[in-house]
Amino acid sequence: MTVGQGLDRAPAALPRKLADIFRPELASLSAEIVDEIRATIPAYARPMDGPYGRSIRSGVRHAITLFVEQIADPATSKAHSHEVHRKLGQNEMRAGRSLDALQAAYRVGARVAWRRIMRVGRRAGLSSAVMSQLADAMLAFMDELASVALDGYLEAKASTADARETWRRRLLQLILERPPAPAEAIAELAQLVGWVVPERVAPVAVQYPPGAGRRHPVLEPEILAELGGLDPHLLVPGELTTERLAELRAALPGCRLAVGPPVPPPAAADSLRWARRALLLVGEGVLPDRPVTFVAGHLATLLLHADVGLVDQLRQRLLAPLADLTPRQRERMVETLRAWLAAQGNVLDVASVLGVHPQTVRYRMRRLHAAFGARLDDPTVRFELELVLRAQPSVEGPSVTSPTEGVANLLPRPRQHGTRANSVGLRR
Template sequence: MTGRVLDDSADSVVLPGRLADIMRPELESVSEEIVTEIRGLIPEYRRPIDGPYGKSIRAGVSHAIALFVEQIANPTASKDHAHEVHRRLGQFEMREGRSLDTLQAAYRVGARVAWRRIMRVGRRSGFSSAVMSQLADAMLAFMDELASVALDGYLEAKAGSADALDTWRRRLLQLILERPSAPSEAIHELAQLVNWPVPELATPIAVRPLYRSASPGHPALDPEILAELGGREPHVLVPGELTKQRLLMLQAAMPESRLAIGPCVPLDAVADALRWSRKTLNLVDEGSLPALRVTWVQDRLPLLLLHSDESLAGQLRRRLYGLMEGLTSKQRDRMLTTLRAWLDAQGNVLDVAGKLAVHPQTVRYRMRQLEAMFGERLHDPESRFELELALRMLRLGKTAATSLSRTAPRALAGLPSVAPVR
């Protein structure tokens, strides 16, 4: 793309068509460069750009650059479509919770990158400094025009949203929970916009209605608490440790909801802690945990670990059932109860007898049966650990016989013989 140096009068004749022809092959790469630089310089945009978010940003940049080049060749080219794109982009930015300063900064970055490319191409093609100066004025005026259109869209969306602040607060909560993690600068910028002091530690809480037809609604909560209660998995985020007073307030605000209180963790670990809280509520629904109004996840971490991979848990249970093949459900229930008590008591027959309310001789008789079934597994530390894991994943007690009678036949179907662990 080299050419002779033109004088000003010649430039004025050949500039429109020639510069447009020179710039068209550059459109795709300059658009990508603008998006990259915006994301690199402005923290709010430094996140994965898949989905509607990325499409909006890329569409706005591409239309702006393409229209500018088109207007060089044809000053009467319609701006209507580009204006509509940027008006919607302004609306989208408001709904995403970004500030006006952030939006205007993105346009400034876009103008700077586009002008840098035009200067490089213009010099390479031999245009004079006077023409390049005219182009600079035209580019800045054009970007100001689009920025003004986007600002109108932003203000329209804001005026049409009575709960704009609530929208930004929900957006802030989404940013904190994003994976991969959003840049801390983006979180702090949006937190400043909604006047939310960013804590070092926070407590996530998963919320679930007690009844399927119920909903947490839109309760009045402390302004320090971020909440998203309208989705499929309602949740709130409490700065710092959850105090007794604040817990009582949450229970009163959501009287028909169950709460799983996650551990208090650094802000960048909140997403994991909320995932554990949701898993805890699932275990409550399944009957693996008591159906309490409030469950503290911190007290259930071992159980959550055991249930972190249901397929793997099922494999451990099948191995346990396979060793007891041939027993009736009642016999299996009795043997598993004895085995659990024996492992808990570390093999002390008298303790096992006391726990099961049976004679010590009965314990010895059952243990001889278990020895015949389990062999060296009862004395190998790693095998005993596996047995404890499998037993803890079974719901023993009142529902054990029913649970085992339902699952054991399916578990044993086609199961190969289990070799002793050595």
């Protein structure tokens, strides 16, 4: 039975006169159950003096009394008995006994209770139909109380510092599972550790400085963290505010952070994947080298670099007409082509961006039209050209010092003939 299921379920309607039959048995049955638990489960084979004994006896007495009272009146409140068994589960965890021992105690209690019910039922001449009803009701009731005690046990376990962090990391793993974990499982574990499931979350990928050891800073309890693995990361509820970002940077000095777009929890794994990819692109010089990268501002760049091999194939095919030029000539022509596409063909705007005379732009564009032909008039080709040109390293990246540096390495290698003629008139 799953934790928390069936807590509001009443036993099946039974003849109320059964309560009068079983009430005289309660005291002796309670003692018999305690004795059987002590005799069959080694963890409970200890003196019953003091708080320990009172807790066990109280739990058993409340259980069987509530069962009988619910036969007499199905509307009888379960609240007090549930609280007793929740505390019983908490005490068992704090006493160092295992969850298996606790669950075994409820099974023993159910077995002894049913044995007594069979004996009393035969003596009272109860029909087989009523006995069957009693069996179903009693087993369901004991399952219910075992679930309540289990809740208490897990709550106590989650309240210890080490265990709480373990459960919090497990919750983070659950949220980031692919395919997404059931919302009910996440909600149940979140309740256990006292974490309110938000409508949106912002994953943060963390990159330590070279040679730095893993850190375990004290963060706000709302932030779930896994900072000790190969891919350290955080999960921030809601939007990442300026104040909270400042606190994260102070807690993780020298670390690069990439903040994924805020998304509903089921999409958190995708957002974290994008954040990790952004850190890689920062390292490659594609994205600016900044302490914090907000992925939402670079989604198009991430999309372009999702398949580098595919972009490379497209680049080689599209820019093949420039293969005969020298590296410097190709830089000029690609620079002009990029500005021309951005300015939608406005010569004056292109000249202003490049800092050259409009006549120079017109000359270069004649050369480009000669190289590419009618393809420059094709909207699809222009779109593809913009894709491959935008897939170059950013001018703000650490490995790029000018708007065109690195372009030569991204273009097809020139052939060794005709370079002198092609170089004519390409100077600014």
